[in-house]
Amino acid sequence: MRQSLAITVLxxxxxxxxxxxxxxAGAAQSAITPELSGRVVxxxxxxxxxxxxxxxxxxxxxxLGLGIPKLTLVVCSVDLIGLFYDDVLTIRRAFQQKTSSAxxxxxxxxxxxxxxxxxxxxxxxxxxxxxDRQYLEWVDQRIATTAEKAVGAMQPARxxxxxxxxxxxxxxxxxxxxxxxxxxxxYVMRLVARSTGQTIATVVNWSDHPExxxxxNTEITADYPHWTREYxxxxxxxxxxxxxxxxxxxxxxxxxxxxxxxxxxxxxEDGSWRKAELLGTGIGRLAxxxxxxxxxxxxxxxxxxxxxxxxxxxxxxxxVAEAAGVFAGRKPLYTNGYPDLATETRELPQLGRLQYATGxxxxxxxxxxxxxxxxxxxxxxVTIPGEIYPELVNGGVTRYxxxxxxxxxxxxxxxxxxxxxxxxxxxxGNDEIGYLIPKAEWDEKPPWLKNAPQPWYGEVNSxxxxxxxxxxxxxxxxxxxx
Ligand SMILES: [Zn+2]
Numbered sequence: 001m002r003q004s005l006a007i008t009v010l011x012x013x014x015x016x017x018x019x020x021x022x023x024x025a026g027a028a029q030s031a032i033t034p035e036l037s038g039r040v041v042x043x044x045x046x047x048x049x050x051x052x053x054x055x056x057x058x059x060x061x062x063x064l065g066l067g068i069p070k071l072t073l074v075v076c077s078v079d080l081i082g083l084f085y086d087d088v089l090t091i092r093r094a095f096q097q098k099t100s101s102a103x104x105x106x107x108x109x110x111x112x113x114x115x116x117x118x119x120x121x122x123x124x125x126x127x128x129x130x131x132d133r134q135y136l137e138w139v140d141q142r143i144a145t146t147a148e149k150a151v152g153a154m155q156p157a158r159x160x161x162x163x164x165x166x167x168x169x170x171x172x173x174x175x176x177x178x179x180x181x182x183x184x185x186x187y188v189m190r191l192v193a194r195s196t197g198q199t200i201a202t203v204v205n206w207s208d209h210p211e212x213x214x215x216x217n218t219e220i221t222a223d224y225p226h227w228t229r230e231y232x233x234x235x236x237x238x239x240x241x242x243x244x245x246x247x248x249x250x251x252x253x254x255x256x257x258x259x260x261x262x263x264x265x266x267x268x269e270d271g272s273w274r275k276a277e278l279l280g281t282g283i284g285r286l287a288x289x290x291x292x293x294x295x296x297x298x299x300x301x302x303x304x305x306x307x308x309x310x311x312x313x314x315x316x317x318x319x320v321a322e323a324a325g326v327f328a329g330r331k332p333l334y335t336n337g338y339p340d341l342a343t344e345t346r347e348l349p350q351l352g353r354l355q356y357a358t359g360x361x362x363x364x365x366x367x368x369x370x371x372x373x374x375x376x377x378x379x380x381x382v383t384i385p386g387e388i389y390p391e392l393v394n395g396g397v398t399r400y401x402x403x404x405x406x407x408x409x410x411x412x413x414x415x416x417x418x419x420x421x422x423x424x425x426x427x428x429g430n431d432e433i434g435y436l437i438p439k440a441e442w443d444e445k446p447p448w449l450k451n452a453p454q455p456w457y458g459e460v461n462s463x464x465x466x467x468x469x470x471x472x473x474x475x476x477x478x479x480x481x482x
Pocket of ligand 1: 111209387
């Protein structure tokens with residue numbers, strides 16, 4: 001058996017500033033809503049063949065450039081189900097052609113379940129792609145242009161940091177699979193122009209699947225983050241950017257998330273626009289409230305560390321999907337850290353003869369950023385290339401009867417490795433490799449966890465049981481460097 005591999009490439013830059021007043025920030029946004037007339041747009045999330053019929057609210061790419069001299073960090077939030085690492089590399093190439101200074105560009109998808117299929121998994125039927133290549137190429141370029149505009153808009157800025165641990169936040173998250181662990185924390189960052197005192201941008205980071213509208217909806221929408229952003233932009237000005245956090249198995253659907261409509265005194269109906277509005281506005285209010293007690297900080301250096309990681313691909317459905325062209329030529333496989341184009345011919349039911357890629361790993365990336373003052377870290381940003389289960393972030397991985405790997409080692413707990421009070425975790429950051437599930441809870445074979453009568457949902461959307469250990473191991477290596 002080949003050994004699972006994690007090659008790590010580190011890049012660490014810390015540039016101290018002569019003056020604490022040289023932090024710069026700029027924001028930009030562009031609509032990325034697909035054109036519906038004259039084409040079929042498959043909506044992503046849930047199942048197959050959900051065709052968009054109208055646009056309820058526009059989808060956006062919103063980018064924030066944050067810089068100190070000679071070093072820029074650009075974070076973009078995009079209203080999409082996900083982008084693959086291949087897209088992120090394409091976007092970075094386009095962005096770097098237009099930018100002179102050293103910059104790290106992070107692109108995180110909000111994971112809206114009411115946007116176009118940019119992964120390919122949600123086409124007319126199984127193993128038939130839902131990708132519109134023309135749209136994908138257009139959106140990649142548009143994100144690059146938006147990132148460039150954010151850099152162009154940078155001006156001297158102050159930074160405020162805030163967080164909220166309000167118990168209501170956990171009540172807005174539904175979890176059906178044991179253990180019932182959530183990641184309720186809300187993190188907020190605001191950049192204010194030194195010259196005018198006006199808000200440049202507000203960054204909100206919270207964890208809940210943007211899928212309030214459910215599988216019956218056929219209108220394009222950014223889902224609840226649309227209302228979070230609208231609320232904050234109205235109240236504070238500037239651009240509001242929403243980043244989904246530890247959203248693995250965490251859902252806004254169903255009765256667990258019950259929001260009372262103040263106009264009717266009744267619980268807003270599941271799957272309704274009103275529920276999305278109440279959830280989004282509620283998160284906006286809590287973010288605004290957190291900012292009232294924000295800590296103003298002088299950031300004088302950024303430490304940026306990135307690692308390329310190779311995650312063993314053990315999901316046969318993903319291999320078949322790739323072979324059937326679902327991913328539109330993306331997601332090449334690697335072995336021992338190098339591209340591995342080897343295939344074998346396989347006869348698959350209903351699909352016929354396919355060239356089935358035999359490489360070992362998928363390539364992805366994790367990033368870790370510290371914002372520092374006088375060498376002291378004040379805030380951190382972590383990227384997770386998929387949908388991480390909250391127990392991997394907050395602790396609480398549990399051994400149940402029925403687990404496929406009862407002796408599996410427990411992965412490191414992410415928040416225990418972080419150093420500051422302000423821990424931004426950007427889920428679907430630079431990639432979407434699916435669910436990151438603790439190996440000790442992995443369960444593809446009966447009996448099912450806790451002797452449940454049927455399988456739990458999750459493994460089908462994961463690259464495999466070792467993904468979490470590889471991703472978290474690489475992040476621990478980044479966080480533990482001095
Ligand atoms: Zn999801």
